[in-house]
Amino acid sequence: MTRLRILTGVGATLALLAAGCSSGGDDGGPVELTFWHGYSEADGDVLEGIVDDFNASHDDITIDTELKTWDSIDDTLLTALSAGEGPGLVAMPAERLPVYAAKGAFASLDDFYADEASNTANLVPGAAAMEEVEGEKFGVPSGFVPLAVYYNTALFEAGGVSAFPQTWDEWVAASKQLTVDEDGDGTPEQYGVVLPDHATVANGLWPSLFYGNGGDIVDGEDAVIDSPENAETLEFWSDAIAADQISPTGVDGIGADELFSGGKAAMTVGGPWMASIAEENGIDYAIAPIPAGPAEQAASAIGVSMAVTVDTSSAEQAAAEEFLSFFLSEENSVKWSLGSGWPPLRTDVPAEAVAENPVVASLTEIAETGRPLLPGVVNSVDVLSAIDELTQKAVAGEDVDTLLGEAQAEIQAALDD
């Protein structure tokens, strides 16, 4: 009797667990959709506002946002989706999209892009390129901004640098002028610039420098990092960092933010959040594009993508697409841009429309120089770690040609994976 009761209890528990794991179907009723995102600052408030407007104007759809850190989205999405408990809509750093898409976690949005009502026709081309994996679109951009130089205007004035440098040579010269070693102990108290040698902001510093000299990392399915242009770039910058001491060594992206916000570096390469960090720390700042390299002016872009997960029913996918086109409408594009501090995602939003936010206005001016980082590369983890190893060792003074050869082999192996 007792055993029977226990077994029945266990059976019931398992049945409940199984029921909890299954997702709702298409019953034609109102659709509820969970949306995971990591926008936690002013950008989060604007996003909530857009979602509220959407919910208010759509009786049959409710979108519930869930704020998580970007890292925790990446760490929990896999388990949540495999347990059938994942969100319907998710935002994530753009370079993480291809791996999820390639593993079948996201729904294809090709039909959505083909629909005129989707508001995707005028997307910034670089931003749209981040969403493509093996010729298919799997996401919609929610952010695309080229890395830019944020500089401390007070330190520029004190150091006698009146104009922001336009070329690499001018950049190094200005940095030298702004580097101060007061006590002459060989370790400057103030650096002209902070150039991290690994885990750089959005992993984009060194790619930006490579592009500036006409180099690249990946071309389609081929690794192209081992090129004379990239060798030149690495030699030029590691020399400036190590010999001229324009930047500290062994710093990562977070360390760079800290040095700049602590007033110990006159320039840093970063994203729009540097504006609010500078304000919080009472630093007078200005924004400028990364100075042009010998070949061109280009910068790697920080990208965020939104995708619809495979957990959704067709009604839920339709609801998610409805929201995406609402988000990309001209009105919301402007609202999102002004509130988040990121430049508009549509090319047809005129610069005057965002002029009231000076950060957005400056970033919009340089938006064209932005290039997506490793679009469509599924195994970006290994590619990025090969780049980190390359730059860290190059700055430490190892032989650039050997390092490039090794990086080339590692990146090619990651692409062939």
Place this chain on the structure above:
Amino acid sequence: MSADHPPVRRYRPPAPLGGRRRATGSPTGRGVKAFLFLAPALIILGLFVVWPMISALRLSFTDASGFGREEWVGLENYVTVFTDPDILSAVTNTALYTLLFTPTAVIAALGLALLLNSPHMPFRSFFRTALFVPFVVSFAVAAFAWSYLIDPQVGLLNYWLRGAGIQMGNVLEDPGLAMPAVALVAVWKLFGFYFVIFLAGLQDIPSSLYEAARIDGAGPWSRLRHVTLPLLSNTMAFVLVFATIAALQAFDQIYVMTGGGPYGHTQTVVMEIYESGFKKLDIGFASALSYVLLVATLILSLVQFVFFGRKEKDMA
């Protein structure tokens, strides 16, 4: 001895609390009862340990990503485990970490246990508690705290050392120092536990043995070598196995402090498992690597148990 010596009474263990009672019911009935008492634990173990292990074993033969589509790939994942240069380097790193961590943690724990076992030690209870405290702190919290302590820009440790004229530099970015640094954090965090186990083992050694040794003229070193250490060999086996397992599973502080860097110098096997599973979404390969680690851990533990078990037998 003489034949008229009184016969030695056979040892009879004392009655358990509540007295001896005859077992009631049939053997089958007792089996069912025993099973019922065990059932809650068995169900939990089955659901959260055995079932995931079986699932992981099955997944290790597939190319699963966690989203439903999976194909049987046979031994492919296992072949990759043994041929991939990244995995080989992670194995080397893990071995180095184990060599740095295990002896340091065990010797520190044993040394301090010996010191604090002495009744003449002042503030014994305070020190015992203080040494155990790091074990109670979460690993992630400890790792963050240490990252700040040794930070080259804002770290207290650097500040103090600079006062003494020593430049420590950026330890976590130094390929030669990063691994010792993360291993030391683990030693600081975990040795308190081993210390308590050693202390319990030391208190189990009857003081009569020390008295006998003293009468035989044994000095402190001889007493340690011939009484303490042999009688601690069971405890030592336990601590060594635990410390080795902890070393092979090194992850938390590495994830927080170095993320596997500088350029892969602290990338351990568990970091590889995490990266393969949660970053590259290659659950099949991550499962295979986990199984290889499990088997390796099992073999190492068995070897240690057999080695120390034999020592115990030799002594008897």
